[in-house]
Amino acid sequence: MSSDTGIIIVGAGECGARAALSLRENGYRQAITLIGDEVHLPYERPPLSKQVLLDEATPQASAVLSDIMLGERAIRHIIGASASDIDIVGKQLVLSDGRALPYDKLLLTTGAAPRRLSNAPTSGRIFYLRTFDDALALRSRLRADMHVAVLGGGFIGLEVAASARSRGAKVTVIESQERILKRGVPEPIAETMTALHRRNGVVVKCGVTVLGLEADEQRVAIFLSEGDMISADVLVVGIGAQPRIELAAQAGIAVDNGIAVNERLETSVTDIYAAGDRCSFPHPLYGGRRLRLEAWRNAQDQGILAAANLTGAARSYQAVPYFWSDQYDHTLQIAGLADEGQMVVRRDLGDGAFILFHLDGERRLVAASGVGPGNKIARDIKLSEMLIAKRVIPPIEALAASVNLKSLLPNAAQEIAVLSIHEQTT
Template identity: 45%
Template sequence: MIVGASLAGTRAAEALRRDGFDGAITIIGDESHQPYDRPPLSKQLLAGEWEQDRIALSDDDSLQELNADWRLGRRAAGLDVASRTVTLDDGSTVAADGILIATGARCRELPTNGLDGIYTLRGLDDCLAIRAELEASPQRVAVVGAGFIGAEVAATARERGLEVTVIEALPVPLGRVLGTEIGTVCADVHRDHGVDLRLGVGVDGFDGHGRVERVNLSDGTSVDADVVVVGIGVIPNTEWLEESGLELDNGVVCDETCLAAPGIAAAGDVARWPNPLFGEIMRVEHWDNAIAQGQHAALRLLASDDEAQPYSPVPWFWSDQYDRKIQLAGRARPDDEVRIITGSTEERRFAALYGRAGRLVGVLGFNRPRHVMKYRNLIEQGTSFEDAVEIAEQE
């Protein structure tokens, strides 16, 4: 049984069939939609460049080949670990020999005071609702949070010709991940395109008459807005597991093979596991990880303990904003040593290496995909920071 008709869950089911598993597969999903791809929700679909049929993860024939029992529009409400039985929100139960937890995460929210026009962006229905708002040509769009989702929504709205204000509590966007220097570059990209950035300030609340009209900020000022999109991070969907006995700590805690308990594995945004490549426990919310971990965790359910292999990827993701493709591989931190190895931050086209404790731990590229892929491989090989910089200097 796969709990979560998500990217991780769908790719897990495909991996099981490719590996020769011919038993029954039940897939439970809380949305009524067939599985779809999420990255276009803040980009092509939100922009109106694509329609929703283009974001399907698999065509009808491929879904049929999975020969799965789809339980869509049903939410998991509880898990009995001993019997490997999941209780659904309608009171029915489903038992299995192996269970993959891929329930993902949900958006953090702010109190809305019951006002319309305030949204989060996580699922297809969220995207279509925000898109309808943007197509109505609002006077002003406010985005709360300058993380990657917020930044992409802001870029999409600006490219529609709308006035956009981005409100971020940190001094620079993405400062907790990329550090101050690179975070400043991210801020400048938005300023280059006419975004009104309000940095180092939080949100105290929203005002309006039935519909949002203003965002009140913690410094006493306010921002006029007809539409607000809140992008302040996510929370793993683990509440349904609180009585299960599984270890929960910012996700479902697994061993290095993605196993959370005998016969129960986890993958995607909800999974937290020790990655031996980096020597740290991590939870990764990236598209690429959902695919790879979904496949790995599914095959872990078919493997014996002796056959099981650790899951030790180099996390990788990308973000499209205006004419910039931003890619990050590895595990960057704000206090890492940062070295620009090609291009310049002034031109917003460069590659930067991140080093920690003498080791190469990350590479960031602004329109530098070749460099990101090259140094991603070096991260996987455990290359020292000094050696990585030397390699860059020889190019």
């Protein structure tokens, strides 16, 4: 391998940054180039809908890599640049400014982009939230005497709603589905979160669609299918995300709800890998079902695994899917995939907190979803994640009762030690 080529990572978010760090930790000594289309250091996105909007002091991006870390590890970081083409035969990445960078191996981690409203007017009062700059722009508009409309009752929309309400704004959430959190969140938890938002003064409208929008320098008018018109100071759109597949598709790389990769995160083209929000992959815990996960944990884990495989490890991705959301004083967490049709066993933990255990047709634990104040559910969700990974078929009565989930783990003593280490580092 020549020293002037090495590995290029396209996408300088959580996934790409973790991959770059892990390459050096794995002993990789050739060139590493990390390319990002933003002008910031790699940073974490979860705070954008929470701390960045809420902090009293001027917020700073929560950096994954600092300039010092980049320098110490000899990671070349190209900012404000995007890739326009991949020359697969010549093994070169072409940037939008015309530069052609040779590579030995290529990792694509550019994530997903917010789904845009069709036929929406151009307005400085309509916001999408994906980048740190997006969050700063929205933060600059938030004030206690305003009305914030949020289109979309998913994680991002609800976190923005909670943050805006905590800042004293009037908030209306508009969701076209019959309930919020329709994708991957069980109905009892969605009902709990709806009640939580309403207790905090948020108006939640479900089962209504937007027929049209009008905007001027002062307001946004939102015309709904139920006949109402909402007049808001700003509109925040959170209606999902689309994987950024254009570069891969143009190069002839296979796509399937994202860039299609195998269990080792390899694309259909030799020496090109993909990881994070933009790729779909088969998951062994769910019968090889192809998944695409938009989650911080997945981005981190796949970045680390991609780095190992780029250096010859040939490992399969088997991490249990994990999602979380903080809203007001409550935390929602899901380990695994909670699908309709699964058998559900409920465990109540007090103070309104509860966990739903999801079992497949063979009574194997395949997901655990919970909600509650503070860290009430955190330990049981972590233990559930371990049980899911071990493909445990637990006694149903043990799940419903107050039986300690640690006792259901194979090799319980070893697993408890792992859990203790996890708790000390979180």
